[in-house]
Amino acid sequence: MKTKINVTVNGVSHQGEVEPRMLLVHYLRDALNLTGTHIGCETSLCGACTVLVDGLAVKSCTLFAVQLDGSKVTTIEGLAAEGKLHPVQEGFWEHHGLQCGYCTPGMIMTAAQILERNPDPSDEEIRHGLEGNLCRCTGYQHIVQAVQCAAKKMKSKTAVAR
Template sequence: MKIQTKINGHLREDEVEPRLLLVHYLRDVAGLTGTHIGCETSLCGACTVLLNGEAVKSCTLFAVQADGGEITTIEALGNHEKLHPLQEGFWEEHGLQCGFCTPGMILAAYQLLCRNPHPSREEIRKGLEGNLCRCTGYQHIVKAIEYAAQKIGSPDA
């Protein structure tokens, strides 16, 4: 089936099998390997991307369901010259160790800050309930998101 998507601002048209999962479409067809495959059972959140502005687990959607949609992956959030405040927060606050969960964490956090720009620590934890990290113990991830919220909220951001 032919699908059209806009990934990180770029329009694409691809012929895909209906059973192709969105995460495989992003990684294997579009070549964007920043989105990770973790548990593949909708639990770990490593494959989180934004579909039409909403955080989704790309292992639990077929690519055909995203036909006509806009997708944002970790690759579009910032670049080496200018990190997104969330990426900067994870860097500054040591929000990662192995880094496998990080792309999903950052996109889930992006969603959280869109809906609630000044979350409390408890709200940050609730906002990340769909993302698992096996290294950090979450403490530094929460701090990283607090850093980003503050930076985004400050006038010189």
């Protein structure tokens, strides 16, 4: 028994029929072929699958696709607007905030939300915000620096816009 859903992903509207038990992450990866969102633990502990649902960072491995009917989802593929990297992506590149890259999409989505809520976070606040995302390669220090770098970039942009 399949259920009809209507989800907007990265600004594109998708209509489809899914099994009620289909996980959001499988819907994104298998039905929409958006494979940038990764699966690292299936138990919402590692954060590799983090996406934004209606602006909120959530772990897509423990949500059903049917729960998303009528929602707007942003994945890592939708973060760079018109081919220009998001400041968080730039920060990760400039500060070597990634090594194997597997946790990176989830890290970046979470970091983007941290900065949206708190444009001027302390290192401790960044670390606290990243609690739900595991990285085994970097030791997190470069990630913290990447997020601080992104915060600076976003602030200077806001200043210019004013």
